[in-house]
Amino acid sequence: MLGLALRRTRRLLAAGAAVGLLFATTGCLRLDLGLEVAPDDTVNGSFTAAWSEDFLESASTGENPLSRAELDAFLNALLDGVPDAERVPYDDHGFVGQTAEFSGRPLTEFAEFGGDEWGYLRITHEDRRYLLDGHWDLRTAGFLDTESFEGAEILLSVNFPARVAEHNGELDGRTVTWTMTPGEQYDLSAEAVQYNGWAWFAASVASLVVVLALLWLWQWTRLRRHSLH
Known part of the structure; x- marks a missing residue:
């Protein structure tokens, strides 16, 4: 599903640039993929495609003006790559568009994505460890042409659903975020480790036993000294 969305995105953007539908505008486009891995090994997520308000204003008055309907149709085509998703409007920090939201997807669907020119992304759950690794090559010809989409987010x-032990993105609580731009390549990695309740319980019991033993030994020593006097 994710691989399909990304491949469709690349093809559509390439086609748009090739026929001259879009022109160079810094920061004109935002693509935002958010995934939430649940403890039951399902995934909820969203895929946002949005234009900047500045771009929308300039697009209607440029040399080759574009209507809002044409631009909205372009975003709709991007989001068609996310099947069985609910569409909701998106309006945040000067960007407007749509978000496709989905829920309850099996984590196994995210075990292997890619194999295309752009790279791959994997998320797996092994024992108590969640592992993410990937490689996105945004230099690939046809993926967000850098001249037409300079500064796209x-x-x-x-x-x-666990403590993040290692990552090479930006961490906020248990969420790791990678910010990328066309024309670059990125290696993505993260590892989260589940809390082991039984191990904590065993360690707590062992610590309690040690403390009680030391208290008993201290008390016994005091009583013995007192009896000798």
């Missing part, structure tokens, strides 16, 4: 965020 590409965001990927993953919320884990």
Whole structure:
């Protein structure tokens, strides 16, 4: 599902640039993929495609003006790559568009994505460890042509149901975010480790036993000294 969405996005953007539908505007486009891994090994998520308000204003008055309907149709085509998703309006920090939301997808669907020119992304759950690794090559010809989409924002965020032990993105609580731009390549990695309740309980019991033993030994020593006097 995710791989399909990204491949469709790349093809559509390439086609848009090729026929001259879009022109160079810094920060004109935002693509934001957010995933939340649940403790039951299902995934909830959203894929946002949005234009900047500045771009929308300039697009209607440029040399080759574009209507809002044409631009909205372009975003709709991008979001068609996310099947069985609910569409909701998006309006945040000067960007407007749509978000496709989905829930309850099996984590196994995210075990292997890619194999195309752009790279791959994997999220797996092994024992008590959630592992994410990936490689996105945004230099690939046809993926967000850098001349037409200079400064486009590409965001990927993953919320884990466990403490994040290692990552190479930006961490906020249990959410790791990677911020990317066309023309670059990125290696993505993160590891989250589940809390082991039984191990904590065993360690707590052992610590309690040690404390009680030391208290008993201290008390016994005091009583013995007192009896000798």
